Amino acid sequence: MKTHSTNEHALEPNRATVESWLKVLSKFALDDVDALPNANAAGRVATEGLRIATKVSTSIPELPLTGGVEEIRDLLEQSVEAALLTPGPGYLAYVPGGGLLAAGLADLVANWTNRYTGLSAAAPALCRLEADVLKWLAGEFGYDDKAHGVLTSGGSLANLSAIVTARFDRLGEDADLRKAVAYTSSQAHHSVGKSFRLAGIPARMLRSVPVDDRLRIDPRALAEHIATDRRAGLQPFLVVSAAGTTNTGAIDPLGSISELCDANDLWHHVDAAYGGAFVLCPKGRHALQGISAAHSITFDPHKGMFLPYGTGCLLVRDGEALRRAHMTEADYLQDFDAHDRSAEAPSPCDYGPELSRDYRGLRLWLPLMLHGAAAFRHAVAEKLELAEEFYASLKGEIQAGLPLEIVDEPQLSTIPFRLTRHEGELLADWNARNEELQVRINRQGRAFLSSTNLPVEDGHAFTLRVCILSFRTHREHMAMCLDDLRASVGR
Numbered sequence: 001m002k003t004h005s006t007n008e009h010a011l012e013p014n015r016a017t018v019e020s021w022l023k024v025l026s027k028f029a030l031d032d033v034d035a036l037p038n039a040n041a042a043g044r045v046a047t048e049g050l051r052i053a054t055k056v057s058t059s060i061p062e063l064p065l066t067g068g069v070e071e072i073r074d075l076l077e078q079s080v081e082a083a084l085l086t087p088g089p090g091y092l093a094y095v096p097g098g099g100l101l102a103a104g105l106a107d108l109v110a111n112w113t114n115r116y117t118g119l120s121a122a123a124p125a126l127c128r129l130e131a132d133v134l135k136w137l138a139g140e141f142g143y144d145d146k147a148h149g150v151l152t153s154g155g156s157l158a159n160l161s162a163i164v165t166a167r168f169d170r171l172g173e174d175a176d177l178r179k180a181v182a183y184t185s186s187q188a189h190h191s192v193g194k195s196f197r198l199a200g201i202p203a204r205m206l207r208s209v210p211v212d213d214r215l216r217i218d219p220r221a222l223a224e225h226i227a228t229d230r231r232a233g234l235q236p237f238l239v240v241s242a243a244g245t246t247n248t249g250a251i252d253p254l255g256s257i258s259e260l261c262d263a264n265d266l267w268h269h270v271d272a273a274y275g276g277a278f279v280l281c282p283k284g285r286h287a288l289q290g291i292s293a294a295h296s297i298t299f300d301p302h303k304g305m306f307l308p309y310g311t312g313c314l315l316v317r318d319g320e321a322l323r324r325a326h327m328t329e330a331d332y333l334q335d336f337d338a339h340d341r342s343a344e345a346p347s348p349c350d351y352g353p354e355l356s357r358d359y360r361g362l363r364l365w366l367p368l369m370l371h372g373a374a375a376f377r378h379a380v381a382e383k384l385e386l387a388e389e390f391y392a393s394l395k396g397e398i399q400a401g402l403p404l405e406i407v408d409e410p411q412l413s414t415i416p417f418r419l420t421r422h423e424g425e426l427l428a429d430w431n432a433r434n435e436e437l438q439v440r441i442n443r444q445g446r447a448f449l450s451s452t453n454l455p456v457e458d459g460h461a462f463t464l465r466v467c468i469l470s471f472r473t474h475r476e477h478m479a480m481c482l483d484d485l486r487a488s489v490g491r
Contacts, residue, residue, distance in 0.1 A: 277304020
């Protein structure tokens with residue numbers, strides 16, 4: 001690969017050069033966004049994606065590429081194509097995000113100005129803006145002024161910090177973790193089990209509590225598990241419930257679980273990574289009633305607030321408990337103590353595991369300032385409406401003879417469904433038919449659906465799911481999805 005010469009100041013390009021880079025790359029990004037409505041909803045992965053990955057793989061040069069930013073743009077264009085089309089309006093798989101353009105601008109500003117925001121004394125105003133956002137979020141979840149939180153890279157790290165906080169608060173530093181017991185359900189996100197192990201507690205001490213017919217934790221079964229473990233001399237300390245499971249969007253009975261936890265001196269953590277944003281609208285707030293009684297809440301702004309991936313949040317009702325679990329001292333930070341720090345915002349490093357971090361606060365603050373909170377409230381309310389409408393339409397199609405079954409009505413914005421099972425049909429054959437149905441729908445390129453496995457009497461059934469959460473998904477896109485589903489079942 002050809003290269004050209006450089007000099008000792010190569011990392012300090014002049015403004016004209018940077019502006020030329022920005023012009024090319026911003027056009028590339030905006031063109032990609034403009035193309036989303038007409039792009040294949042699935043993107044290009046698997047064999048085709050791997051072929052592209054091999055094609056664009058480039059040795060790291062000693063000198064800049066001869067083709068400059070234009071050649072780099074061409075490589076990026078191909079690379080972006082070789083991925084799931086997660087920001088597209090037809091992306092109804094897993095839990096969609098979105099990638100607000102305003103948040104991208106925030107990252108540009110944050111990365112180019114590059115101020116250090118781990119310690120509030122090092123950037124008091126920027127940390128204040130982040131603290132303002134966290135305070136607003138805590139209030140939306142029903143927490144008071146004692147609450148505080150931390151912005152993380154996502155729900156996995158938020159869950160880990162919550163479990164560590166619960167461990168410190170309920171067990172102390174000297175507890176025998178071989179006796180520590182926590183509880184969640186079979187529908188919990190896999191990050192819960194992973195975080196439990198990383199928090200230093202044996203995986204066998206995480207109990208899977210039975211669920212009801214809507215795949216929600218059964219409080220009576222939970223109470224029995226707690227009592228049994230106490231009689232065995234163990235130390236129950238934590239329950240992790242869900243406000244919107246990934247599989248079906250199920251919401252555990254949050255209020256009942258909090259009451260049970262309070263009666264047994266257990267910490268109640270709610271994993272609301274997917275469902276948390278719905279507190280921003282009245283219908284969603286009603287669906288999540290009881291969440292404010294929890295001790296801590298995981299919430300992913302890169303899901304329900306449509307931000308770029310890498311933006312999670314942990315909120316804790318007693319902010320000091322979060323601080324006690326994460327606060328440490330360092331001699332090399334003593335210079336900041338020479339100043340009056342009484343009025344500064346809380347330091348993010350005191351409330352989470354990171355000392356160095358990117359400035360995530362601006363990703364939330366700037367979109368809220370540019371769009372206003374009402375725009376987010378309207379968007380999440382629309383997703384709940386679309387889910388209800390899709391459910392009603394699908395139910396009508398079934399009543400008219402379409403051979404499908406809906407596993408559950410939407411508790412949030414997820415609708416799980418599958419083909420009806422033939423009498424006497426083997427589970428493997430039933431699953432194969434549903435897998436083929438998913439392929440048929442996705443092959444049409446207008447909607448992209450993912451699947452999961454849900455419990456049935458003789459095992460686990462391959463189940464399709466529609467999850468509506470992108471700010472770009474509207475009524476016309478759900479109509480196309482229904483059309484493609486109807487056509488695919490009829491083949």
